[in-house]
Amino acid sequence: MNLIKNIFIQLGSLDRRVIFLIVGLSVLVPLVKPEWVSLPVRPKPHSQIVFDELNKLEQGDRVLLSFEYGPSTMPEIHPMSIAMLNHLFSKDVKIYATALWADGNFMSTDAFSEIAPLYKKEYGIDYVNLGYKPGNEAVVKGIASDIRALYTVDLKGNPINEIPMMKEVHNIEDFDFLFSLSAGFPGSKEWVQYATDPKNIPMSTGCTSIQVTDIVPYVENGQIRGILAGMPGAAEYEKLVETELAGKKHEIQPGEATRMMAAQSIAHVVIVLFIIFGNITYFLTRKSQRKGN
Amino acid sequence: MTAELIGAWVVVFLTLSIFSYLFDDNPFYKAAEHLFIGVSAGYWAVISFWQQIQPNLFGRLWPDLESLAGEKTLLQSIWYGIYEVLNFVTTGFGLLDRSVFPEGGIEGYDEIRFIYIIPFILGIFMLLRLVPKVGWLARWAIAYIVGMTAGLRFYSFLNSDILSQIKASAVNFSSDWGTMINGLIVFIGTLTGLIYFFFSKEHKGSFGTLSKIGIYFLMIKFGASFGFAVMGRISLLIGRINALKDYSAAEYNYATPIILGIIIITLIIWSLKGNRNQSELTG
Numbered sequence: 001m002n003l004i005k006n007i008f009i010q011l012g013s014l015d016r017r018v019i020f021l022i023v024g025l026s027v028l029v030p031l032v033k034p035e036w037v038s039l040p041v042r043p044k045p046h047s048q049i050v051f052d053e054l055n056k057l058e059q060g061d062r063v064l065l066s067f068e069y070g071p072s073t074m075p076e077i078h079p080m081s082i083a084m085l086n087h088l089f090s091k092d093v094k095i096y097a098t099a100l101w102a103d104g105n106f107m108s109t110d111a112f113s114e115i116a117p118l119y120k121k122e123y124g125i126d127y128v129n130l131g132y133k134p135g136n137e138a139v140v141k142g143i144a145s146d147i148r149a150l151y152t153v154d155l156k157g158n159p160i161n162e163i164p165m166m167k168e169v170h171n172i173e174d175f176d177f178l179f180s181l182s183a184g185f186p187g188s189k190e191w192v193q194y195a196t197d198p199k200n201i202p203m204s205t206g207c208t209s210i211q212v213t214d215i216v217p218y219v220e221n222g223q224i225r226g227i228l229a230g231m232p233g234a235a236e237y238e239k240l241v242e243t244e245l246a247g248k249k250h251e252i253q254p255g256e257a258t259r260m261m262a263a264q265s266i267a268h269v270v271i272v273l274f275i276i277f278g279n280i281t282y283f284l285t286r287k288s289q290r291k292g293n
Numbered sequence: 294m295t296a297e298l299i300g301a302w303v304v305v306f307l308t309l310s311i312f313s314y315l316f317d318d319n320p321f322y323k324a325a326e327h328l329f330i331g332v333s334a335g336y337w338a339v340i341s342f343w344q345q346i347q348p349n350l351f352g353r354l355w356p357d358l359e360s361l362a363g364e365k366t367l368l369q370s371i372w373y374g375i376y377e378v379l380n381f382v383t384t385g386f387g388l389l390d391r392s393v394f395p396e397g398g399i400e401g402y403d404e405i406r407f408i409y410i411i412p413f414i415l416g417i418f419m420l421l422r423l424v425p426k427v428g429w430l431a432r433w434a435i436a437y438i439v440g441m442t443a444g445l446r447f448y449s450f451l452n453s454d455i456l457s458q459i460k461a462s463a464v465n466f467s468s469d470w471g472t473m474i475n476g477l478i479v480f481i482g483t484l485t486g487l488i489y490f491f492f493s494k495e496h497k498g499s500f501g502t503l504s505k506i507g508i509y510f511l512m513i514k515f516g517a518s519f520g521f522a523v524m525g526r527i528s529l530l531i532g533r534i535n536a537l538k539d540y541s542a543a544e545y546n547y548a549t550p551i552i553l554g555i556i557i558i559t560l561i562i563w564s565l566k567g568n569r570n571q572s573e574l575t576g
Binding site: 017020023024027028031032072073074075076102105131132133134135137138141150152153159192193194197198208209210211212213217218220221223229230231232260263264267268271 | 315316336337340341344345348349352400401402442445446449450452453454457458460461479514517518521522523524525527528529530531532533534535538
């Protein structure tokens with residue numbers, strides 16, 4: 001018994017770099033050898049709501065897709081963007097992209113250039129990228145009231161008035177749905193506060209894990225319809241889209257988030273174990289110190 | 294392919310440089326950190342100028358002359374004279390090609406909107422912060438931003454975060470048992486959480502008990518937030534390690550193992566030379 005106790009106490013003085021190394025390996029091994037760890041992805045109710053809401057959209061409906069993330073949060077949000085474009089393009093929904101973050105321009109350009117050619121979608125007719133505008137919530141408010149007061153040209157420099165799919169679009173009320181791909185401020189919260197709540201437009205969000213506890217009150221209240229929560233949310237949505245498109249013209253393979261979920265799960269187990277060991281060590285050390293005193 | 298290859302090597306070098314901080318604060322980390330800050334600031338400034346200031350401010354003040362209705366008036370001639378002066382200055386006194394102020398005005402709007410002179414002047418005031426003698430003028434611009442933002446946020450916050458959330462915390466007794474119990478938990482959590490932050494009465498007796506219950510609800514919230522934060526950070530780590538794994542392939546000339554080797558060897562030499570301790574001391 002004393003031996004186990006001593007091992008735990010010794011663990012308490014473990015060099016933190018060893019912990020970093022173990023966490024790193026717990027991520028690396030499932031990525032290098034995915035066949036060693038195969039875990040199923042089961043969609044949770046919030047992801048299912050997002051999918052159902054988007055699946056309700058019909059051909060020709062307009063969706064405003066806002067890119068509020070950058071390279072730093074790409075692993076969590078970008079798989080959602082890719083799955084979403086697959087889902088919406090397969091339904092022939094018209095997509096209007098905007099960005100509240102400067103980096104969002106890279107993300108939207110990358111996602112469109114990867115997916116639009118697969119569905120033979122034409123720029124300006126099936127999708128348009130309005131790009132980034134600085135101003136945070138003022139931009140959201142601008143889109144809610146008058147897009148043309150804010151955007152004179154799109155991301156490529158084409159005058160807005162010359163883009164065919166922009167002809168009947170003047171403000172947020174001309175969209176059937178809004179989806180915010182959000183990694184922080186400005187993001188989903190601002191869309192709720194300045195656009196969808198006042199104008200009563202349905203919206204959903206896909207956000208980083210760290211934002212989930214801040215966004216969930218809006219979801220529970222129905223102000224946001226469902227939420228894709230971080231990488232697990234992205235994997236669940238990928239799974240739903242994959243199932244939806246299975247056997248159809250544009251069948252898709254499991255996405256990036258699904259591939260990375262094994263690493264996420266193993267890393268979580270390792271961290272949970274470290275937390276448990278850390279607590280046991282803490283209590284044992286405190287007890288032995290008290291006895292010594 | 295060459296550009297992609299160079300890009301991959303730069304990505305690997307910067308990622309590993311940042312990761313090297315896990316070993317200790319070192320020159321690789323510092324270089325990557327400074328580069329990130331510099332590039333971010335530069336990119337943000339350029340994008341802000343070309344996406345907002347040039348088309349939306351200058352474009353409204355000096356729209357394309359061809360889109361203006363009727364004959365050019367004397368006032369317009371003077372106004373576009375200022376435009377030409379600005380162009381002369383921004384092109385390095387005529388040495389560079391026109392870019393910020395194109396020939397004949399900026400496309401996008403069909404009338405001059407003089408009201409935008411106000412934000413233009415406030416913007417200049419903001420920059421005057423760099424001149425100590427007239428730096429106080431920046432306060433006017435800041436006052437405008439603070440006032441406008443407070444006003445803008447007040448209504449939306451009240452509507453979306455306060456009124457809607459109060460409505461959502463009400464218990465619906467006509468719903469099923471599960472929803473009702475869930476609603477009761479939310480109601481008790483909201484009430485006791487608010488009691489914890491009520492400091493005008495001493496937290497004693499039944500009031501203290503309710504406040505204690507509030508603490509437990511808050512702890513659960515913090516725990517959930519911490520769990521999600523860990524999940525988020527691990528996702529980012531997975532993204533980086535996945536990229537490093539991809540770039541370790543032969544098509545990228547084994548960028549990851551080679552750069553990793555170079556960084557490790559350099560850090561060992563740097564550490565043995567005693568720079569590490571010095572760095573810790575000077576921190």
